[in-house]
Amino acid sequence: MRKLKEVQRLGLVCHHNADPDSLLSAEVLKRILGRKLSCEILILAPAGVSSLARRMYEAIYGEEPLVEGIEELMMCDVLGLVDVSTLEQLGHEAKDLIESKFRGKIFIVDHHEPHERTMRLSFLNLIEPTSKATAIIVHRIAMWIGVELSKEEAEALMAAILHDTRHLNILDIEVLEVMKHLLERGADYNKVNRLFRREVSISERIARLKAAQRLKLYRVSKDGEDLLICISQVSAFEASAARALIELGADLALVIGGKGEDVRICARASPRFLEVTGTSLGKDVMMEIGKIVGGGGGGHDLAAGLNVRGSREEVLKVLMKVLEDKLKTRLKEYV
Numbered sequence: 001m002r003k004l005k006e007v008q009r010l011g012l013v014c015h016h017n018a019d020p021d022s023l024l025s026a027e028v029l030k031r032i033l034g035r036k037l038s039c040e041i042l043i044l045a046p047a048g049v050s051s052l053a054r055r056m057y058e059a060i061y062g063e064e065p066l067v068e069g070i071e072e073l074m075m076c077d078v079l080g081l082v083d084v085s086t087l088e089q090l091g092h093e094a095k096d097l098i099e100s101k102f103r104g105k106i107f108i109v110d111h112h113e114p115h116e117r118t119m120r121l122s123f124l125n126l127i128e129p130t131s132k133a134t135a136i137i138v139h140r141i142a143m144w145i146g147v148e149l150s151k152e153e154a155e156a157l158m159a160a161i162l163h164d165t166r167h168l169n170i171l172d173i174e175v176l177e178v179m180k181h182l183l184e185r186g187a188d189y190n191k192v193n194r195l196f197r198r199e200v201s202i203s204e205r206i207a208r209l210k211a212a213q214r215l216k217l218y219r220v221s222k223d224g225e226d227l228l229i230c231i232s233q234v235s236a237f238e239a240s241a242a243r244a245l246i247e248l249g250a251d252l253a254l255v256i257g258g259k260g261e262d263v264r265i266c267a268r269a270s271p272r273f274l275e276v277t278g279t280s281l282g283k284d285v286m287m288e289i290g291k292i293v294g295g296g297g298g299g300h301d302l303a304a305g306l307n308v309r310g311s312r313e314e315v316l317k318v319l320m321k322v323l324e325d326k327l328k329t330r331l332k333e334y335v
């Protein structure tokens, strides 16, 4: 604190595509230090802020986050790295700048395993790898310097903790104690929890329901295991529709979408599908279809897609053929 008293401009730096733990911890740190220091304090996100963090910030503070980039970083005398463990996480430009101009003018507030190279640049390390979120360390700083958290600050730290602990899936006594204190400070748990939920639009929900209504179901036996395959069609939101069919119980969901001659296939599989068949949707299914019908197809084992110009009927035929070859069985509709 003594060292910070002489600072004119302090920059709190968030990591690349800043998540809620980085952005909201930095914001609360800014506000609590602001009550003890007279310097200007800025939030810097030289490599951007995630949309989730931005949305949460807006819901808690009722305004857009004020974050600055590299130009403002240059103008600071001291930097605090928040939830940042390596300078690589800040992008080239910021990394080079910090290494050349901020030696000994950095402090770190973080819960990742400390990196020698970053620590060599800093005059103060508040690093606690056993803590489940940087927000926990910021909470501790508030207690040390004797600052009372406002309701908004308590909610911001709570959102950060829920994010990093995956809704308290990762838990220890420290998390529970901090959560208890945040509730006592007036944080609304239900409200914070709701911030993680994405509103699904009416058209997306209609697409999901239509996909269920129009689906063709196939039951396939493979090495004594039964697999359920669903094929359906929508005009939009095919990825969301395919995910919905997996949630309904399909092992493999293939949803065809797109307008007119532009045909898109979206495929999703359960981990069980990959286990039983050894078939990767990206490599074995979509790329194969792509070889026959042209177009760009690919993806991962459990999620893949294909874009092609043609007719839905033709693409559907090829799709069935490739699947039958891969699964070494004929697909007959289950009624």
Ligand SMILES: [Mn+2]
Residues within 6 Å of the ligand: 021, 022, 083, 111, 133, 134, 164
């Ligand atoms: Mn974190």
